[in-house]
Amino acid sequence: MNMKTFAKLALVSAVSLSFAVTAQATRDTIQIAGSSTVLPFSSIAAEEFGNNFAQFKTPVVGSGGSGGGLRQFCQGVGTNTIDIANSSRAIRPAELEACKANGVNQVVEVKIGYDGIVFASRVDAGTFALQPVHVFLAQAAKVPQNGKMVDNPYKRWSEIDKSLPDQAILLAIPGSNHGTREVYEEKVIIDGCKTLPEVQAMSSDVQNQFCLAMRTDGSVVEIAGDYTETLARLQAQKDAVGVFGLSFYESNRDRIKVATVGGVVPTVDNIIAGTYPVARPLFFYVKGEHIGVIPGLQQFAEYFISDATSGEGSPLEAAGLIPLSDDERAEVLATIRSKKVL
Amino acid sequence: MTTEVKNLKGSSLARSKVQQQVINSLQKRHRQEKLFRGAGVTAVAISLLLVVLLFVNIFSKGLPAFWQHAIKVDIYFDPAVVQIAEKPVQQADESDNDFRQRDLEWRSSVGMINFNRLILDGLNKVIPDGQAHRRDLQRVVTSGERFAIRDMVINDPSVIGTTKSLYLLTDANIDVWLKGNIDRSLSDAQQQLSPKMREWVESLKAQGIIQNRFSFALFMNPDSRSSLASAGLAGAFMGSLYMMLVVIVLAIPMGVAAAIYLEEFAPKNKLTDLVEVNINNLAAVPSIVFGLLGASIFIGWFNLPMSAPVVGGLVLTLMTLPTVIIATRSTLKAIPPSIRQAALGLGASKSQAVFHHVLPLAIPGILTGSIIGVAQALGESAPLLLIGMKSFVASVPTSAMEQSTALPVQIYLWQGNELRNFFEARTSAAIIVLLALMLSLNSLAIWLRKRYEVRW
Numbered sequence: 001m002n003m004k005t006f007a008k009l010a011l012v013s014a015v016s017l018s019f020a021v022t023a024q025a026t027r028d029t030i031q032i033a034g035s036s037t038v039l040p041f042s043s044i045a046a047e048e049f050g051n052n053f054a055q056f057k058t059p060v061v062g063s064g065g066s067g068g069g070l071r072q073f074c075q076g077v078g079t080n081t082i083d084i085a086n087s088s089r090a091i092r093p094a095e096l097e098a099c100k101a102n103g104v105n106q107v108v109e110v111k112i113g114y115d116g117i118v119f120a121s122r123v124d125a126g127t128f129a130l131q132p133v134h135v136f137l138a139q140a141a142k143v144p145q146n147g148k149m150v151d152n153p154y155k156r157w158s159e160i161d162k163s164l165p166d167q168a169i170l171l172a173i174p175g176s177n178h179g180t181r182e183v184y185e186e187k188v189i190i191d192g193c194k195t196l197p198e199v200q201a202m203s204s205d206v207q208n209q210f211c212l213a214m215r216t217d218g219s220v221v222e223i224a225g226d227y228t229e230t231l232a233r234l235q236a237q238k239d240a241v242g243v244f245g246l247s248f249y250e251s252n253r254d255r256i257k258v259a260t261v262g263g264v265v266p267t268v269d270n271i272i273a274g275t276y277p278v279a280r281p282l283f284f285y286v287k288g289e290h291i292g293v294i295p296g297l298q299q300f301a302e303y304f305i306s307d308a309t310s311g312e313g314s315p316l317e318a319a320g321l322i323p324l325s326d327d328e329r330a331e332v333l334a335t336i337r338s339k340k341v342l
Numbered sequence: 343m344t345t346e347v348k349n350l351k352g353s354s355l356a357r358s359k360v361q362q363q364v365i366n367s368l369q370k371r372h373r374q375e376k377l378f379r380g381a382g383v384t385a386v387a388i389s390l391l392l393v394v395l396l397f398v399n400i401f402s403k404g405l406p407a408f409w410q411h412a413i414k415v416d417i418y419f420d421p422a423v424v425q426i427a428e429k430p431v432q433q434a435d436e437s438d439n440d441f442r443q444r445d446l447e448w449r450s451s452v453g454m455i456n457f458n459r460l461i462l463d464g465l466n467k468v469i470p471d472g473q474a475h476r477r478d479l480q481r482v483v484t485s486g487e488r489f490a491i492r493d494m495v496i497n498d499p500s501v502i503g504t505t506k507s508l509y510l511l512t513d514a515n516i517d518v519w520l521k522g523n524i525d526r527s528l529s530d531a532q533q534q535l536s537p538k539m540r541e542w543v544e545s546l547k548a549q550g551i552i553q554n555r556f557s558f559a560l561f562m563n564p565d566s567r568s569s570l571a572s573a574g575l576a577g578a579f580m581g582s583l584y585m586m587l588v589v590i591v592l593a594i595p596m597g598v599a600a601a602i603y604l605e606e607f608a609p610k611n612k613l614t615d616l617v618e619v620n621i622n623n624l625a626a627v628p629s630i631v632f633g634l635l636g637a638s639i640f641i642g643w644f645n646l647p648m649s650a651p652v653v654g655g656l657v658l659t660l661m662t663l664p665t666v667i668i669a670t671r672s673t674l675k676a677i678p679p680s681i682r683q684a685a686l687g688l689g690a691s692k693s694q695a696v697f698h699h700v701l702p703l704a705i706p707g708i709l710t711g712s713i714i715g716v717a718q719a720l721g722e723s724a725p726l727l728l729i730g731m732k733s734f735v736a737s738v739p740t741s742a743m744e745q746s747t748a749l750p751v752q753i754y755l756w757q758g759n760e761l762r763n764f765f766e767a768r769t770s771a772a773i774i775v776l777l778a779l780m781l782s783l784n785s786l787a788i789w790l791r792k793r794y795e796v797r798w
Binding site: 027029031032033039040043044046047048050051052053054055057058060061062063078079080082123225226227228229231247248251252253254255257315319 | 446449450453485489524525528531532533534566567568569641642645646647648649730732733734735736737744745757758759760761762763
């Protein structure tokens with residue numbers, strides 16, 4: 001290598017670096033991030049969208065949990081921020097404020113369908129018929145006993161209730177970055193907790209705080225990653241009971257079995273009928289400022305909630321999404337078309 | 343001991359005592375040596391065992407995934423179903439843009455056709471009772487294959503009206519069932535396939551209509567979630583390739599230039615010492631830190647696109663730079679000073695001595711160091727997670743500015759897929775591909791070193 005070629009090389013590298021820095025290319029790919037529950041559905045919709053619309057690029061779907069996705073979403077307006085945040089819970093007022101503080105004023109909420117949350121154990125472990133109060137008693141920091149609040153003494157499920165299997169309590173719940181956690185706390189823990197007369201006697205402002213306090217002796221594990229990590233935990237520890245989405249369970253029926261909650265088996269039919277208590281709507285949020293700037297954003301949102309994509313007999317239903325009713329679908333479509341902001 | 347022996351010379355009694363002492367200590371020394379050798383052999387054996395264990399585990403899981411079940415279907419491109427306008431051809435007076443617009447419209451119109459019907463018609467010929475179980479029948483072929491058939495029509499509209507015998511990938515769960523990756527003794531409620539489908543699949547396999555064929559999909563397709571059986575590594579491979587190009591173009595010239603300057607030209611003072619210490623420190627910085635840096639600087643300030651190989655390449659450049667500098671410097675150090683002195687003695691300038699005489703001799707070493715640095719960057723995943731490269735990307739990137747994943751991240755993504763029975767094997771197959779790439783890069787480095795090595 002002589003001086004000349006070396007100089008050439010240096011020049012090439014300098015040019016490519018400056019190219020990299022100045023190329024603030026306008027983005028033509030839709031960027032999505034957020035809930036790992038919505039991720040499979042969103043990915044399928046994105047892929048089908050890319051395959052069916054030759055003029056648009058296939059949207060890119062990231063994960064990070066509902067909280068993580070909405071935080072990214074609310075970072076601001078511009079091509080280096082995401083266009084859509086997937087969420088397995090409704091946006092919180094504080095998040096909406098953060099959005100507005102960063103200039104994201106047009107947040108369009110799109111409901112895509114429903115999903116159930118299930119408790120599952122390994123196929124070779126005990127079969128659970130849970131009541132919400134059982135789960136509360138398994139994870140609470142303090143529980144009422146003989147009229148007093150004592151540190152949680154329960155080590156085995158059978159100590160909580162004779163009908164539950166005689167196996168150690170090890171509960172793998174989603175971390176606080178997941179939208180599933182919020183629904184789990186609201187529909188299972190708080191509901192179960194408030195059935196106790198000692199809790200009903202408390203004033204309402206301390207109730208929630210008491211109900212959500214978790215024991216810290218290792219019987220409850222928070223899983224920050226996705227359901228695969230929860231499944232790995234179950235595979236490593238036979239006694240563990242994990243919290244999953246219904247669709248994840250459906251794909252792994254040979255490894256895990258579900259618990260009934262309140263005597264109801266979690267199935268699509270029971271969730272549609274409203275008898276299974278732990279179900280929630282799934283959403284995505286579209287950044288109104290990006291509609292018309294990022295090609296295909298509006299079309300993608302409409303395609304996602306079209307009957308062919310997420311209705312009965314659609315690919316998303318096959319993947320485990322519980323479809324919206326026709327009325328709801330029409331309402332959501334109107335929201336997208338009129339860009340009704342929150 | 344020797345002085346003791348000298349002093350006691352002449353006394354036979356004493357001598358035998360000394361001999362005894364020597365014999366005793368000799369035994370002890372031999373024992374120590376044996377112990378050390380034993381420990382060494384054990385250490386080597388344990389590490390070998392672990393490598394073997396790792397490889398056996400990965401290969402036993404991953405190798406079967408290179409073959410995948412496909413069903414032989416005679417597809418009749420029925421003109422009644424596939425009704426398309428003539429494929430647009432660019433006219434002499436038409437601008438490129440207009441033509442592209444017309445072509446896009448034509449492609450969209452072809453996309454509206456229900457190619458699934460062609461597949462179902464073909465399946466009906468091999469599955470006699472298919473009509474009675476339409477829901478099951480629709481799940482036999484993986485959903486992505488209809489786009490493969492559409493593309494056949496787009497590429498060559500003359501196939502319409504003909505019949506072609508095609509091997510179409512079966513649904514991921516059929517592959518799982520036939521490979522025995524799900525416990526066949528489980529009850530119907532725990533199975534993914536309905537009893538009817540299992541019956542079909544078994545009989546089609548026995549007739550040789552479903553065959554286990556080499557999976558080109560694994561290499562030719564990008565990732566997929568709507569059609570799990572056709573998920574492949576092409577997108578991740580191209581993403582990694584673009585990143586490596588950025589690393590090669592940036593890290594190697596900069597690293598080599600920095601190393602030459604520091605080694606040959608820079609004065610030795612406190613400042614250059616400080617620089618040297620910091621370069622060594624930089625090499626020890628955990629890679630995830632570079633990811634944080636990349637996310638805040640390249641994406642936050644320079645507004646580069648998220649999940650793009652160019653950002654990944656820049657981050658990995660930062661990571662590879664110290665490796666290249668350190669490797670180049672040690673190669674330059676190893677070249678005898680006599681070479682430089684001879685050049686200088688004959689009247690060459692300092693830079694002539696370096697670029698005409700030292701550098702050519704150092705090139706094999708520099709190449710080796712650079713290749714090992716690039717191989718390291720190829721296998722890195724942690725910093726890429728932080729710059730958004732763990733997104734699901736269902737297309738093959740055509741430039742470094744387009745969204746993409748990378749091979750190690752694809753492994754991470756497949757590891758998280760919910761259909762564990764199918765993706766456990768797929769993940770191991772991806773690991774084998776990555777390992778093969780790394781091993782070939784490393785053997786290239788070894789070959790270069792052996793081929794061009796200069797002995798002094």
